[in-house]
Amino acid sequence: MALRTSCFLLAVMFSASCKAITSSDGMCTEKEANNTYNCENLGLTEVPNTLPNTTEFLEFGFNFLPTLENTTFSRLVSLIFLDLTRCQINWVHEDTFQNHHQLNTIVLTGNPLIFMAETSLNGPKSLKHLFLIQTGISNLEFIPMHNLENLESLHLGSNHISSIKFPENFPTRNLKVLDFQNNGIHYLSSEDMHVLEQATNLSLNFNGNDIKGIEPGAFHSNIFQSLKFGGTLNLSVVLKGLQNSTTQSLWLGSYEDTDDQDLTSAMFDGLCDISVESINLQKHYISDISSATFRCFTQLQELDLTANHLNELPSGIEGMKALKKLVLNVNSFDQLCQINAASFPSLTDLSVKGNIRKLDLGAGCLERLENLQKLDLSHSDIEASDCCNLQLKNLALLQYLNLSYNEPLGLRSQAFKECPRLQGLDLAFTHLYIKGPQSPFQNLHLLQVLNLSHCLLDTSNQHFLTGLVDLRHLNLQGNHFQDRSISKTNLLQTLSSLEILILSSCDLLFIDKQAFQSLRKLSHVDLSYNSLTGNSIDALSHLQGIYLNMAANNIHIIPSHLLPTLSQQSTINLSHNPLDCTCSNIHFITWYKENLQKFEGSEDTKCANPPSLRGVKLSDVKLSCGITATGIFFLVVFLFLVAILLIFSVKFLLRWKYQHI
Amino acid sequence: MKGFTAALLVWSLLSLSRSSNKAWPTHTVCRDGNLEVLYQSCDPLQDFGFSVDQCSKHLKPNLNIRFGIILREDIKELFLDVALFNKGLSILNFSYPICEEDLPKFSFCGRRKGEQIYFAGPISNPGFEILQGEYQVLLELYNENHFTVACANATIICS
Numbered sequence: 001m002a003l004r005t006s007c008f009l010l011a012v013m014f015s016a017s018c019k020a021i022t023s024s025d026g027m028c029t030e031k032e033a034n035n036t037y038n039c040e041n042l043g044l045t046e047v048p049n050t051l052p053n054t055t056e057f058l059e060f061g062f063n064f065l066p067t068l069e070n071t072t073f074s075r076l077v078s079l080i081f082l083d084l085t086r087c088q089i090n091w092v093h094e095d096t097f098q099n100h101h102q103l104n105t106i107v108l109t110g111n112p113l114i115f116m117a118e119t120s121l122n123g124p125k126s127l128k129h130l131f132l133i134q135t136g137i138s139n140l141e142f143i144p145m146h147n148l149e150n151l152e153s154l155h156l157g158s159n160h161i162s163s164i165k166f167p168e169n170f171p172t173r174n175l176k177v178l179d180f181q182n183n184g185i186h187y188l189s190s191e192d193m194h195v196l197e198q199a200t201n202l203s204l205n206f207n208g209n210d211i212k213g214i215e216p217g218a219f220h221s222n223i224f225q226s227l228k229f230g231g232t233l234n235l236s237v238v239l240k241g242l243q244n245s246t247t248q249s250l251w252l253g254s255y256e257d258t259d260d261q262d263l264t265s266a267m268f269d270g271l272c273d274i275s276v277e278s279i280n281l282q283k284h285y286i287s288d289i290s291s292a293t294f295r296c297f298t299q300l301q302e303l304d305l306t307a308n309h310l311n312e313l314p315s316g317i318e319g320m321k322a323l324k325k326l327v328l329n330v331n332s333f334d335q336l337c338q339i340n341a342a343s344f345p346s347l348t349d350l351s352v353k354g355n356i357r358k359l360d361l362g363a364g365c366l367e368r369l370e371n372l373q374k375l376d377l378s379h380s381d382i383e384a385s386d387c388c389n390l391q392l393k394n395l396a397l398l399q400y401l402n403l404s405y406n407e408p409l410g411l412r413s414q415a416f417k418e419c420p421r422l423q424g425l426d427l428a429f430t431h432l433y434i435k436g437p438q439s440p441f442q443n444l445h446l447l448q449v450l451n452l453s454h455c456l457l458d459t460s461n462q463h464f465l466t467g468l469v470d471l472r473h474l475n476l477q478g479n480h481f482q483d484r485s486i487s488k489t490n491l492l493q494t495l496s497s498l499e500i501l502i503l504s505s506c507d508l509l510f511i512d513k514q515a516f517q518s519l520r521k522l523s524h525v526d527l528s529y530n531s532l533t534g535n536s537i538d539a540l541s542h543l544q545g546i547y548l549n550m551a552a553n554n555i556h557i558i559p560s561h562l563l564p565t566l567s568q569q570s571t572i573n574l575s576h577n578p579l580d581c582t583c584s585n586i587h588f589i590t591w592y593k594e595n596l597q598k599f600e601g602s603e604d605t606k607c608a609n610p611p612s613l614r615g616v617k618l619s620d621v622k623l624s625c626g627i628t629a630t631g632i633f634f635l636v637v638f639l640f641l642v643a644i645l646l647i648f649s650v651k652f653l654l655r656w657k658y659q660h661i
Numbered sequence: 662m663k664g665f666t667a668a669l670l671v672w673s674l675l676s677l678s679r680s681s682n683k684a685w686p687t688h689t690v691c692r693d694g695n696l697e698v699l700y701q702s703c704d705p706l707q708d709f710g711f712s713v714d715q716c717s718k719h720l721k722p723n724l725n726i727r728f729g730i731i732l733r734e735d736i737k738e739l740f741l742d743v744a745l746f747n748k749g750l751s752i753l754n755f756s757y758p759i760c761e762e763d764l765p766k767f768s769f770c771g772r773r774k775g776e777q778i779y780f781a782g783p784i785s786n787p788g789f790e791i792l793q794g795e796y797q798v799l800l801e802l803y804n805e806n807h808f809t810v811a812c813a814n815a816t817i818i819c820s
Contacts, residue, residue: 041706061775062733085775086731110731110775134776158776181771208768231768255768257782282764306764330764 031057039063047073054078056102061085068120069093079103086110097123105129109155112136116144126150133179134158140166150174157181157205164188166195175199176225182208188241189215193222201225206232207251214241226251231258235284239270246275249302253282262287271296278302278325285309291317298322306330312338325349332356336391337365348373355380358407361391370394376402378426383407392418404428404451411440424449428475431456434464442467453477453502464491473500477526484531485510486539493518500524504549511536522546527553528573534558541565551601552576556609560587567595575601578608579618583625592618690815691716696791700815703799707731709811718819722788728780730811735774736760738805746797759802791819 028039028051036057039048044063051058055076065072065087073079077099089111096117097103103124113135121127121144128150132143138160148154149171161183166172172195185206196202200223207230214237224247229238235252242250254260263286271279272295279300286293291314297303302325310331323344329351333339336352336359347369352359358381366372372395384391387409392398398419403409408431416422422444428451434440438461441447447468457464457479465471474495481490484507492498498519508530516522516539525540528551537558540548546569555577558566566572581589596602596619607613607621685708690698693716702708709730715721739760745753760770766785769778796817802810 107775109773110777131773133773155773157773182768207771230765253765255770256766256785257768257780283766304763327763 047076051076057081059083061087061107063087065089067091067093068096070095070098072096074099077101081105083107084111088112090114092116092120094119095122096120099123101125103127105131107131108135109133110135113142116142118144118146120144122147128152129155131155132159137161140164140170145170153177153179155179157183159183161185163192165192168195170195172196172199172202175202177203177205179205180209181205185209186212187214188218190218190220193218197222201248204228206230211238211241213237216241216243219243219245222246224248231255231260233258233260235263236267236270239268239274241270243270243273248276249278249280250274250276251280252284253280253304253306254284256283260284264288265290265293265295268293268296275299278304280304280306281308282306283308290314294320301325303327313340313343315340315343317343320344322346327351329353330356333359335360335362335365337362339365341366342368344369346371350374351376352380353378353402357381358383361388363390364393366392367394370397372398374398374400378402378404378406381407383409385410387411388415389418392416395419397421400424402426403430406430408433410434411438413438413440414442415440417443420444420446422447426451427455428453429455434458434461437461437463439463439466441465445469447471449473451475452479455479459491462489462491462493466494468495470497471495472497474498475502476506477502478505480507484508486512486515488512488514490515492516495519497521502526503530505529508532508536511539513538513541515539517542525549529553534562537562537565540569544568545570547571549573549600550577551604554578556580557585558588563587563591566598567591570598571600572598573600575604575606577605579606580609581607581613581616581618581621581623582610583623586623586625589618589621589623693717695820697818698815699818700813703812703814704809706733709813711813718791720786720789720791722786723783724786725781725783728778730778732772732774732776732778732810734804734806734808734810735772736769736804736810737771738762739770739810740803742799742801742803744799746799747794752796791817793819795819 028037028042028048030037034052034054037051037055038059040059041062045065053075056078058076058079058081061083062085065084066089068089068091070093073082079100080102082103082105085107086109089108091114094117100123104126105128106121109131110133124147127147130148130151130153133155134157136159137143137156140161145167151171152174153176157179158181161180162185164180164185178196186209188211202224203226204224205228207228209232211229211232212234219242222245224245226249227242227247228251230251230253232238232252238252263284265286265288277300279302282304283306286308293314294317298319300320300323303323304327306327307330310328311333317340320343324346326344326347326349328339330353333352333355334357339352341347345368348371350366350369350372353376359377361382361384375395375398382403383406395418399421401419401422401424404426405428411432411434416425420443423446425444425447432455441450444467448470450468450471450473453475454477457476459479459481486508492501496518499521501519501522501524504526508527509532511532520542522543523545524547526549528549530553532550532553532555534555534557540546548569548571551573555574557580579585592599599605602619603617605618607616607618613621685702687699687701688711690700690711691713696716696718698713698716700711710728712727714725737760741757741759743753743755743757744751759766765771767780769780772778798815798817800813800815802812804810
């Protein structure tokens with residue numbers, strides 16, 4: 001008997017534990033109802049029945065489908081995007097996508113394909129993107145080409161391709177992106193390139209192929225959007241081979257893990273015969289850099305010399321008068337004057353980001369760049385006790401300035417007088433020190449975006465933001481206010497055009513009812529990660545239709561007189577607050593449930609009190625406060641019964657008393 | 662009753678081994694006289710392979726590493742977060758960009774979801790001396806959307 005019971009128990013237990021496994025499988029995540037599903041990593045061997053026929057976007061990667069045939073996806077005829085990454089697909093049989101007329105993207109990355117049938121990609125009316133990355137392809141004839149007339153991008157990276165010679169009739173007319181990253185292509189011949197002549201504005205990627213030779217004239221008179229030869233060991237081979245070609249951009253950068261040779265000025269001679277607008281030479285080292293190095297850069301509009309071990313650019317570079325954009329990030333300049341900016345008078349965009357040494361801005365180093373509109377000097381250890389008029393001298397057209405992530409800067413009144421046309425100014429994470437009631441931004445009448453997050457500001461200075469008449473977007477995240485509160489008179493009062501205000505992580509306890517009174521155009525207010533209570537909502541009573549983020553504050557109860565203020569806003573986030581779910585907050589809870597569509601982050605809007613409801617979503621809370629109709633009914637019945645009982649007991653008592661007289 | 666106890670034992674053992682299946686095995690990065698480095702993948706979806714060419718208390722700059730993994734996300738942008746602990750106390754936290762749109766430092770930058778990556782080459786680390794003790798290191802690789810690419814719990818024992 002005992003044996004039989006234990007066998008039974010054993011069976012029950014095993015089946016129970018097995019059941020638990022199967023039930024966790026096969027559950028695709030719905031990203032958009034009836035339309036977008038993610039079924040990745042589920043070990044599926046077929047399309048689950050739970051997926052609706054209307055599914056358009058399906059991520060099905062990391063499952064198990066050794067064979068694709070016309071029954072595999074036959075039910076999902078509306079598919080537009082199908083991702084079959086790493087599904088261990090060996091075979092793609094005839095007419096697999098026969099009924100999928102709308103299909104526009106097929107991803108087959110990382111599948112050990114043995115064979116694709118001639119008609120395996122037939123069906124889609126306009127197949128635009130095909131990913132065959134790391135599928136073991138060694139010969140381009142492997143790709144069935146019958147239905148590729150509309151193809152815009154073909155990704156063939158990480159295969160064993162050694163020749164880019166497509167079959168003669170391969171349709172390339174609409175091709176815009178052709179990616180051959182990380183293959184074994186060493187030689188490009190005119191014959192190889194012939195099929196690509198039909199394509200216009202093609203982006204061709206040969207990164208990670210060590211090109212050892214290009215037949216002269218192979219790229220002759222072709223027009224490209226971009227050409228990438230990243231990690232190629234011998235640059236002069238590439239530049240010579242591109243003779244008479246035209247391309248918008250040319251990427252010739254190197255990497256930390258490729259051992260490339262030092263570049264010499266002579267290697268760039270080939271550039272004289274190429275029409276190119278933008279060149280990237282990241283992580284190279286030019287051994288004999290001089291003004292002659294740039295002899296053939298005359299047509300260039302953009303030059304990227306990121307991490308080129310530069311400590312200066314030679315003076316007297318002739319013929320780079322057309323250059324519009326210069327990137328000198330991650331180099332080793334000591335002083336900004338060492339870039340000899342005078343050689344590039346047409347420059348509109350300059351970036352000296354992440355300089356390895358402490359960068360001294362000097363005085364007037366950029367004064368010849370009269371056309372400069374964009375300047376990025378972030379992450380460069382810049383320190384200046386009196387910034388920035390001397391440093392930014394004569395940059396009258398500058399519109400965007402980034403000085404974020406630097407060492408402390410001292411600012412006085414009208415600190416940006418030299419760049420009165422500034423529209424965007426980023427000073428995030430740069431400590432600003434300002435003595436007394438100065439107004440550093442006073443003349444910036446056109447400034448629209450100002451990022452002052454984590455600048456350790458003295459927010460008690462009422463004049464700090466004066467003059468910013470057109471400011472739309474202000475970020476004050478991570479700054480602290482006196483008494484941890486924003487009072488009636490504060491530094492924001494002059495900003496009448498302000499639309500977006502970010503005051504998150506400012507350690508605030510309270511905001512005065514009148515604090516934002518003059519900010520009538522606000523449409524986005526972020527007060528998250530403070531210690532505000534419900535009462536601070538009163539400061540927004542004059543605003544309508546705004547996005548309000550009060551996540552991660554200290555809101556317990558929202559009094560009913562504040563509900564109209566919330567009602568008039570369009571989106572509200574109250575997640576991660578210690579909300580009270582007792583009857584003292586019943587008005588808010590009822591209103592919350594009625595206006596659920598207004599709320600963002602409702603998954604994380606939970607009760608903290610009473611203990612029995614801790615962690616319960618506010619939308620799931622059911623509270624009954626006060627006496628309801630049923631309550632009254634039962635009370636009346638109860639009182640009635642008590643009365644009857646009383647009458648009977650009195651009667652009984654009297655009868656008993658008389659009987660015993 | 663005996664049978665029932667046996668069944669319970671078998672069942673608990675089976676479910677135990679099943680749940681322990683979820684944890685990936687601990688691998689040895691290197692083991693030398695006075696230094697031992699171990700790691701375990703903390704990505705529930707997969708394990709990965711990692712080794713270093715030399716194992717010494719006096720860590721040399723520009724170490725050569727070997728790294729093999731299947732990408733579950735595109736890595737146009739890739740960042741590394743490192744958190745170092747000693748006896749439960751946090752000693753060091755830093756974040757380092759490996760691939761950025763405007764500076765792809767390594768040749769594998771820009772590779773796609775589903776690709777298998779094998780990297781053998783130098784990393785630009787500074788040289789330093791490892792002090793005696795036992796350290797816990799949490800390493801996390803993630804992309805621009807903050808999706809995990811790799812995650813490792815490592816232990817460094819230096820005697």
